[in-house]
Amino acid sequence: MKNEKNNLEEKKILGIPWNAFIFGFVSFLNDFSSELTIRALPLFLKNVLNAKTSVIGLIEGVADSTATILKIFSGYLSDKLNQRKWLVTIGYGLSALSKPLLYFANNWVFVLVIRFLDRVGKGIRTSPRDALIANTTKKEELGKAFGFNRAMDPAGAILALIVGSFIIYFTSKNALKLTQHLFQILVLVSIFPVFVALFLIIAFAVDSKNQNPSATKVNLSLKGFDRKFKLYLLTISIFTLGNSSDAFLILQAQNRGLTVLEIFLMLAAFNLITTLSAYPAGILSDRIKRQYLIVMGWIVYALIYLGFGLATKTYQIVALYILYGLYYGLTEGVEKALVADLVPPEKRGTAYGLYNGAVGIFAFPASLVAGFLWQYINPSAPFIFGAVLAIFASIMLLKVVNMKSDN
Template sequence: MHHPHSGTPPGARRPAIPVTVWMLGVVSLLMDVSSEMVQTLLPLYLVGSLGASAMLVGFIEGLSVAVATATKFLSGLFVDWSRRSKPLAVLGYGLGALSRLFFPLAASVDLIILAKAMDRVGKGIRGTPRDAMVAAVSPPEIRGASFGLRKSLDTVGGFVGPLLAVLVMMLMAGDIVTVFWLAAIPAALAMAVLIFGVREPAENGAAKRAGFRLSQALQLNRAVWGVIGIASVIMLARFSEAFVLLKSLEAGFSPTWVPLSMVIMHAVYGLAAYPVGRLSDRIGTTGLLLWSLAFLAAAHLVLAFAGSAWVYILGTVFWGLHMGFSQGLLGAMIAGATPDGLKGSAFGAFNLTTGAVVLLGNTAAGWFWQSFGSAVPFLVGAGLSLLAMLLLAIGGRRRVAA
């Protein structure tokens, strides 16, 4: 559904957000409930029950993102080549749902790595076709709002999942494995909504072309690579939330209450993502992204020195604001900078590049934590956030000039 005129004339009604976007948002929400029930307790389980080090936790987190993003790249090429998004989305969500059965059975770090790899391959396969479906059904003038809405629904899952984890931990006297078993239920529900509630978007007029070639995917324009470059520095500055979770133990939380830090973070993130997406449709993205990086720098500085629960919670609020101000925007920026036939490849390249960066960043953060103490990775993150702000300001000026 491609509208020739981007931007709504004054006084005209903005188009409604399509049902497909809502349905994909609900699928994301349920999968995220399941995912967060596992992820919020996994770093504690790895360190406490399986004896892993901070560096190993960082490596596992980084590796899972890298696996996901390599898969995302291939999945993006496939979407552009086949012009079909739903079958891949079903495969991706299905693998994620299946991986839930491995976590409670894992008695060693290697099985956890296998389960996370499976979960992340699933995440990698589904991310690109899902973003391509959102882009395909959303008129250009509400694209930011559509991406923001899907993100916001996704984040409600990030809010409910940790709450359920805390509840089960309280009822089951801190039994992490029971939480892992129960996480399979929302994953199965997500599959049902996706299979029965989401339709493959109709073709984009002449978008079905013969002879899609890899060389075309590599010919993405400078604007796309500019967004990818800035996103890479942002991803380097924002390492895994696993470290935020481990920090909560130092700030005085008991394991049962650790997932609450994610509840607060996701509540702030969810409340911010949709309004920020809508605002970006009106005023553009650069200023909002600069704000997101200021929030990230503040989060890092507060968490570096968080010795008490309240200071720590303030840090997670800043982190949530950063996520709300940046996540939907990067997707909308890529969608805006890319010609129609190459949307899947652009999201693929974006995900592949940022994935490699995250593997590097997380492993380094784990090493800093282990070698110099928990404050150092956060201080380095604050410095990188400021560097990203500088690059974004320069890049924004260049884009205006171009």
């Protein structure tokens, strides 16, 4: 059995390592489901449940922080137990069971509970999954593996948004606001793919055990990690403080007059840009310093956010949101590949947990602050705030590029 697993870990499909390929399609199916529901959720909260933007910020902040803080413990646990696949399975399973409950949502507290459960699932699975991909991929192919995984995420979103656009077109073509009936249809369509994704994990994903006996002596702390990794976490934290939930971008688009159908089509184009840029960016990051691509992505983010803060025309919002996909394509897969570069294999679960935890700790205040800036100053304030912090974080990361390692 062990030899069979080792053979599978070495196997590639279309040049992609086995686990990276399997989890790429898991991401495709899971994001198909999420895009139909989670992307429409801020519109549902605002249009149907009449929730205030500060409440939407609270929900998104709690959801994001719950997921990413749990990633700390699940990553550490996967290193401690030297097992990852069953944690990943539980995480995806919990999300699969919680999403259908959105069909019955009738107040924002109920939505908060569902989002909490869904994000608990994400928190349990993400760090062990990332470590599983990293530990079954050669160092010189880490960017390619994570780039492929990141590209499949928005690919699923594109299909979901096209399907959602057809549903909207035939049910409420010219609607300026989302209705409860339309939202419930989207939830029903989203259910089946997540259970297919769960089956793929159980049937085809391969677990990876560290051969280094020190894997059982891992501590949940920064002690023993290289200072470049520690400074990388600090930089990520500063950037995240200005990286509020994309729910506010969707609300800004609706404020500028876009219909629900137009918003879905805009999101499809946004995800297309992410898909087209993520895989090439991952491959490029295997050839140059990954930090440079991350900084490039953060500068794109700053310019886009500044544009959102200043835009007054509908076409400007649409163009900016579509180009916003370039930020995701340039950064998300590359950021995870960089984590694998900076830490040894036996600590990667914990390292991904700390990385995601750094994001999570600041995700809550980021969305909460954005909600209050929007409501009590003006809708442009959270975007200008995010742009300023992105530039500052970019300068910090450039300094980390040339810093010597402890080792």
